[in-house]
Amino acid sequence: MEEESAAPGKRKSPEKSDVTETPKQESAPKRRTLARTCVHEVAVPSGYVSTKDESIHGTLSNPAYNGEMAKTYQFELDPFQQVSVACLERNESVLVSAHTSAGKTAVAEYAIAMAFRDKQRVIYTSPLKALSNQKYRELHQEFNDVGLMTGDVTLSPNASCLVMTTEILRGMLYRGSEVLKEVAWVIFDEIHYMKDRERGVVWEESIIFLPPAIKMVFLSATMSNATEFAGWICHLHKQPCHVVYTDFRPTPLQHYVFPMGGSGLYLVVDENEQFREDNFMKLQDSFVKQRPGDWSKNKEGKSGGRAAKGGGGSGGSDIYKIVKVLLLLHNAALDCFIKMLIIIVQNMLSLEDHVMGMIMERKFHPVIVFSFSRRECEYHAMSMSKLDFNTKEEKDDVEQVFRNAVLCLNEEDRCLPAIELMLPLLMRGIAVHHSGLLPVIKELVELLFQEGLIKALFATETFAMGLNMPAKTVVFTSVKKWDGDSHRHIGSGEYIQMSGRAGRRGKDDRGICIIMVDEQMEMNTLKDMVLGKPAPLVSTFRLSYYSILNLMSRAEGQMTAEHVIRNSFHQFQYEKALPDIGKKVSKLEQEAALLDASGEAEVAEYHKLKLELAQLEKKLMSEITRPERVLYYLDPGRLIKVREGSTDWGWGVVVNVVKRTPAGLGALPARGGGYIVDTLLHCSPGSSENGVRPKPCPPCPGEKGEMHVVPVQLPLISALSKIKVSIPADLRPPEARQSLLLAVQELGTRFPQGLPKLNPVTVTIHNIQI
Numbered sequence: 001m002e003e004e005s006a007a008p009g010k011r012k013s014p015e016k017s018d019v020t021e022t023p024k025q026e027s028a029p030k031r032r033t034l035a036r037t038c039v040h041e042v043a044v045p046s047g048y049v050s051t052k053d054e055s056i057h058g059t060l061s062n063p064a065y066n067g068e069m070a071k072t073y074q075f076e077l078d079p080f081q082q083v084s085v086a087c088l089e090r091n092e093s094v095l096v097s098a099h100t101s102a103g104k105t106a107v108a109e110y111a112i113a114m115a116f117r118d119k120q121r122v123i124y125t126s127p128l129k130a131l132s133n134q135k136y137r138e139l140h141q142e143f144n145d146v147g148l149m150t151g152d153v154t155l156s157p158n159a160s161c162l163v164m165t166t167e168i169l170r171g172m173l174y175r176g177s178e179v180l181k182e183v184a185w186v187i188f189d190e191i192h193y194m195k196d197r198e199r200g201v202v203w204e205e206s207i208i209f210l211p212p213a214i215k216m217v218f219l220s221a222t223m224s225n226a227t228e229f230a231g232w233i234c235h236l237h238k239q240p241c242h243v244v245y246t247d248f249r250p251t252p253l254q255h256y257v258f259p260m261g262g263s264g265l266y267l268v269v270d271e272n273e274q275f276r277e278d279n280f281m282k283l284q285d286s287f288v289k290q291r292p293g294d295w296s297k298n299k300e301g302k303s304g305g306r307a308a309k310g311g312g313g314s315g316g317s318d319i320y321k322i323v324k325v326l327l328l329l330h331n332a333a334l335d336c337f338i339k340m341l342i343i344i345v346q347n348m349l350s351l352e353d354h355v356m357g358m359i360m361e362r363k364f365h366p367v368i369v370f371s372f373s374r375r376e377c378e379y380h381a382m383s384m385s386k387l388d389f390n391t392k393e394e395k396d397d398v399e400q401v402f403r404n405a406v407l408c409l410n411e412e413d414r415c416l417p418a419i420e421l422m423l424p425l426l427m428r429g430i431a432v433h434h435s436g437l438l439p440v441i442k443e444l445v446e447l448l449f450q451e452g453l454i455k456a457l458f459a460t461e462t463f464a465m466g467l468n469m470p471a472k473t474v475v476f477t478s479v480k481k482w483d484g485d486s487h488r489h490i491g492s493g494e495y496i497q498m499s500g501r502a503g504r505r506g507k508d509d510r511g512i513c514i515i516m517v518d519e520q521m522e523m524n525t526l527k528d529m530v531l532g533k534p535a536p537l538v539s540t541f542r543l544s545y546y547s548i549l550n551l552m553s554r555a556e557g558q559m560t561a562e563h564v565i566r567n568s569f570h571q572f573q574y575e576k577a578l579p580d581i582g583k584k585v586s587k588l589e590q591e592a593a594l595l596d597a598s599g600e601a602e603v604a605e606y607h608k609l610k611l612e613l614a615q616l617e618k619k620l621m622s623e624i625t626r627p628e629r630v631l632y633y634l635d636p637g638r639l640i641k642v643r644e645g646s647t648d649w650g651w652g653v654v655v656n657v658v659k660r661t662p663a664g665l666g667a668l669p670a671r672g673g674g675y676i677v678d679t680l681l682h683c684s685p686g687s688s689e690n691g692v693r694p695k696p697c698p699p700c701p702g703e704k705g706e707m708h709v710v711p712v713q714l715p716l717i718s719a720l721s722k723i724k725v726s727i728p729a730d731l732r733p734p735e736a737r738q739s740l741l742l743a744v745q746e747l748g749t750r751f752p753q754g755l756p757k758l759n760p761v762t763v764t765i766h767n768i769q770i
Contacts, residue, residue, distance in 0.1 A: 037079070037246060037247065038078070038080040038083055038244065038246050038248075039243075039244075039245045040061075040062070040063070040083050040242065040243070040244055040245075041226075041227050041230070041242070041245075042060055042230070042240055042241070042242045042243070043227070043230040043231045043233070043240065043243075044234065044240045045235075045239065045240070050090075050240075052090055057086065057089060057090050058086060060090075060240060063083060063086035063087050063089075063090055063242070064082075064083075064086050065082075065085055065086040067089065069085075070110060070113040070114045070116075071110050071113035071114075073106065077106065078102075078103055078246070078248065080102075080103075080244050080245070080246040081103055081106050081107060083244050084096050084107040084242075084244045085107065085110050087242040087244065088107070088110060088111050088114060088217070089114070091215060092215065092239065092240045092241070092242060093216040093217070093218075093233055093237075093239060093240070093241045093242070094107075094241070094242040094243075094244060095220065095229060095230050095233075095241065095242065095243045095244070096217070096218065096219050096220065097220045097222050097223055097226045097244070097245045097246075098220075098221075098222065098245070098246045098248070099221070099222060099246075099247065099248070099496070100221065100464075100470075100496075100497065100500025100501065101250060101251065101470050101500060101504075101505050102246060102248060102250060103505075104219045105219075105468065107219070108124065108187045108189070108217060108219060109139075109142065111185050111217045112124070112139065112143060112161050112185075112187075113143075114185070116143065116145070116160060116161075118184065120160075120182065120183070120184035120185070121160050121162070121179070121182045121183045122161050122162075122185040122186070122187065123161075123162050123164065123169060123185070123186045124139065124161065124162070124163045124164070124187045124189065125163075125165065125166045125168075125169050125186065125187065125188050125189065125206070126163070126165060126166070126189045126190060127166060127189070127190050127193040127196075127199070127465060128462065128465055129150045129151070129152060129165060129439070130442055130443070130446060131189065131190070131465065132148065132163050132165055133148070133150070133153075133443060133446075134446060134468065135163050136148040138468075139161060139163060143160075145159050145160045145161060146159050146160075146162075146163060147159030147161070147162045147163065148163050148164070149162060149163070149164040149165075149168045150165050150168065151165065151167070151168060152439065162179070166188070166202050166203055166206055167199075167202055169186070169206050170202050170205055170206045170209070173206060173209040173210065174209075180211065180214070183214055184213075184214065184215065185214065186210060186214055186215075186216050186217070187216075187217040187219065188206075188207075188216060188217070188218050188219065189219045190219065190220065190221075190465060191203065191218040191219060191220045191229075191537075192220045192221050192223050192493070193465070194537060194539070194540075194569070195535075195537050195538050195539070195540055197540050200539070200540040200541070201540065201541050201542055201544065201547070204539065204541050204568055204569055205547060205564065207233070207236070207569075208236065208564055208567050208568065210237075212237045212238065212239065215239070216233065216241075220537075221493065221496065221497055221500075221534065222245070222247060222496065222534040223493070223535065223536060223537050224533050224534050224535065224536045225536040225537055226243045226245055226537075227243055228536075228573070228576065229243075229537055229569070230242070230243045231572075231576075232572045232573075235572060236572075249500075249503075250503075250505040251502075251503030251504065251505055251508050251509070251510060251511050252272070252503070252510050252511070253269075253271065253499060253502055253510065253511045253512070253513055254267060254269070254510055254511070254512055255267070255268055255269035255499070255513045255515065256268065256512065256513065256514045256515065257283050257514075257515045257516075257517055257526070258514055258515065259283060259286045259517055259518075260516055260517065260518045265514070266279045266280070266282055266283040266286075267279050268280050268283070268526065268530070269530050269531060271510050275527055275531060277523070280523055280526070284520055364472050364473050364512065365472060365473075366449065366452070366454060366455050366456070366471040366472060366473075367455070367456050367457070367471055367474070368457045368463065368471045368474050368475070368501055368502075369456065369459070369474075369475045370459060370460070370461060370463075370464070370474065370475065370476050370477065370498050371458065371459075371460065371477045371478070372460065372461065372477075372480075372482070373460070374435075374436045374460065377432050377433075377434055377458040377459060377460060378432055378458075380458045380477065381425060381430055381431070381432045381456075381458045382425075384428075384456060385425060385428065385430065387430070388428045388429070389428060389430070389455040389456065390427060390428060390429040390453065390455070394429070395427045397451075398423075398427050398448060398453050399427060401444065401447065401448060401453075402423050402426060402444065405440055405443070405444045405447075406419060408440060409440065416438075418438055418441065419438070419441070422441055426445075426448060426453075429453065429455035429456060430454070430455070430456050430457075430458075431445045431448065431454045431456075431458070432445070432457075432458050432459070433445050433446070433449075433457060433459040433460070434459060434460040434462065434463075435460070445457070446469065449469050457471070461481075461494065461497075461498055463501075464498040464501055465497070469501070470500075470501050470502070470503060470504045470505070470511075471501055471502060471504070472502070472503070472504065472507075472508055472511065472512065473502060473511070473512040473513075473514065474498065474499055474501050474502040474511070474512070474513050474514070475513075475514045475516065476490075476498070476513070476514070476515045476516060477516050478516065478518075479516075479517055479521070479529065480685070481494075486684075486700055487684045487685060487699075487700070488700075489525060489529060490529060491529070491535055492528055492529055492530075492531075492532030492534060492535065493534045493535035495530060496534060499511075499530075519704055538573070539568065539569040539570035539572075539573055540570075541568040541570035541571075543561055543564065547561070547564070551564065620760060621717065621718060621719070622715070624720070624760060625714045625715060625717050626714075627675055627714065630714060630720070631657060633758065634654050634657050635654065636654055636656065636727050637653060637654065637724040637725050637726060637727050638653075638654040638720065638721070638723075638724050639651050639652070639653060639654075639720075639721035639723050639724070639725065639744065639747075639755060640652055640654055640679065640712075640717050640719065640720055640721065641717070641718045641719035641720075641721070642679065642716050642717060642718065643716060643718040644716050647697070647698065649681050649682070649698050650681075650682060650698070651721065651744050651748070652679040652680055652681040652682070652710075652744075653679065653680040653725060653727065653740050654677055654678075654679055655678040655679060655680055655709055655727065656677075656678040657675060657676070657677050657678070658675070658676050658678065659675050660674045660675075675713075675714050676711045676712065676713060677711070677712045677714065677717070678711060678712075679709065679711075679712045680707050680708070680709055680710075680731070680737060681696070681698070681707070681708065681709075681710045681712075682698060682706075682707060682741060682744075683696045683697065683698065683699065683706055683707070683708045683710070684696070684699040684703060684705055684706075685705060685706055696710055705741075706734065706738070707734075707737035707738055707740060707741045708737070719757050720758040721755045721756060721757055722755075722757065722758055723747060723755055723756065725740065725743050725744070725747075727740070
């Protein structure tokens with residue numbers, strides 16, 4: 001193959017770009033989902049001149065390969081695959097951005113075939129060990145000369161194609177491994193994982209450290225700034241980088257919303273990606289018709305409890321009904337399925353458990369149920385344990401595979417509960433998949449799911465990351481997740497990634513997505529989630545101690561920390577944004593110059609007095625909340641205001657006061673004399689559950705919260721009100737606690753200037769300074 005090199009040149013100032021972008025080339029008029037469209041762009045270093053034969057390779061702006069293929073396929077390549085192959089044959093890097101199951105793997109396989117044809121080596125990297133294991137199995141079956149390196153396992157390290165996690169590649173680059181001198185291509189699967197806060201830096205460092213002679217293939221879910229990423233690659237390695245984008249989805253999706261405890265299933269987005277506003281309004285009406293708290297009760301009127309303590313999802317009985325109908329349906333059309341599900345939900349009916357004869361021709365299996373906590377996955381799976389989806393032959397196959405898989409464990413490990421308790425579920429066609437499982441169990445579940453022996457899989461969102469395991473139906477048990485900072489709706493990129501698992505190419509004419517919601521949603525919120533643009537790839541680069549130490553010991557000391565920072569995607573994005581930031585600064589300066597600054601001294605004095613007043617109030621409350629003074633007033637029903645540092649909880653209701661004794665001799669005295677005030681506070685949904693976050697927190701603005709009893713130390717009380725409210729005898733039902741929330745909110749409306757506070761004189765403080 002001919003070798004191409006970028007023309008040498010000095011790095012330009014941030015205001016000027018050294019990257020030239022060609023106009024977008026579309027292979028066909030663009031139409032979402034229904035037409036197989038392809039958009040091509042290329043970032044080219046300034047001064048770069050291509051020497052490729054245009055009759056064979058086409059041009060930079062319109063690549064088209066007319067030579068002998070390195071690999072042939074049994075199917076006709078889609079337009080985006082054809083363009084990607086043409087870019088690879090030009091020996092130039094390419095970013096392929098497409099939906100899940102669109103066929104990005106075919107491009108990676110072609111790059112591997114090219115390396116084999118040209119007697120070169122190739123590296124395939126992935127973000128997860130599970131994905132590496134799966135790709136190893138697939139590629140080994142296709143090419144044979146394939147090795148695996150994941151940290152846990154090393155197989156055939158001298159193979160021509162090495163499958164590994166990105167961390168392994170970074171380690172090889174740090175060490176200056178000799179293997180890299182033989183590598184022509186590196187394939188980065190799931191490159192959008194680079195925005196991960198914890199591990200994203202691994203991708204950036206690997207790309208920065210790769211020698212310029214190595215060309216790269218980036219496989220990604222759809223992202224909105226693919227051209228910017230290609231520009232960074234071009235700027236960094238001084239080589240062209242193509243972007244091939246398609247929004248074509250081989251299997252169209254239908255998106256339904258199921259209101260928990262409601263009376264129907266509502267198609268909100270059809271297979272043509274048209275939002276059905278009429279159905280959305282019916283969905284909203286279904287919530288209005290329900291009385292508050294109705295969905296949390298079963299038909300006997302007893303509380304069903306939280307289905308899973310975490311993840312913001314509820315309604316274990318609802319998911320039971322949905323999955324049961326999905327999997328025990330016999331040779332029915334989708335319309336009949338919807339009608340049957342509506343009837344079952346309306347009348348709280350359920351199908352008989354012993355209907356295994358109907359399983360042979362199921363229509364809507366397999367189903368993947370996504371939850372956002374491990375406990376919720378396990379809870380839902382156990383709630384399905386009475387159902388049986390496998391035939392006797394399938395049970396025998398599952399048991400045989402299971403027995404063979406656990407042979408790699410010693411006798412003691414085979415008796416672990418995590419191993420023994422899994423087999424009964426697996427034999428019934430039910431499984432759980434999350435990062436907390438033993439590696440052997442995760443691989444076993446993936447293998448059984450691929451073979452069609454798992455009909456209902458309960459998984460966290462990591463299962464959607466790259467694993468080529470599509471299903472007929474995908475169910476979301478919640479639309480909210482805890483991201484480490486707040487309880488938020490899942491983003492469009494996350495939804496696209498997970499919902500993309502619905503619909504198997506070549507098997508299903510359409511995929512089904514069912515979203516379970518427990519409260520009304522804004523129309524724009526739902527639209528943005530289901531039909532919104534994919535999130536941009538934003539760098540999360542940081543220079544860690546690990547990186548610095550490795551740079552100091554790197555072979556020949558060729559790269560410094562400054563070099564890494566200067567060439568990071570993070571720096572590239574900031575430099576690109578500098579002109580716009582400069583314009584915003586100039587505009588703000590102009591606006592500031594027009595402001596009337598008269599009375600500035602009075603405003604400063606007012607601010608100073610406000611600060612002094614806050615300090616005096618804080619000192620006053622420290623005296624009021626001394627146990628000998630305040631305990632008399634902390635009787636049940638008293639309204640108190642709670643503040644913890646910068647977190648303002650607002651008004652809560654006192655339930656009880658208890659005293660905790662020191663843990664032992666020599667223990668430090670507890671704050672507030674060890675007294676704890678059990679207080680009903682307005683909390684973010686699910687914040688009282690241990691599996692989701694370390695401690696409860698108040699809801700975000702506009703978020704529908706829940707009332708929970710929270711232990712409060714005396715020093716955290718920032719105000720006492722004169723008002724007391726009556727407390728129900730039993731606070732365990734959610735409705736009883738929510739009634740107190742309504743009472744507090746009504747008092748806030750009656751006293752717009754603030755609830756009347758207890759007079760400090762009443763507390764009899766004998767302190768001259770106070």
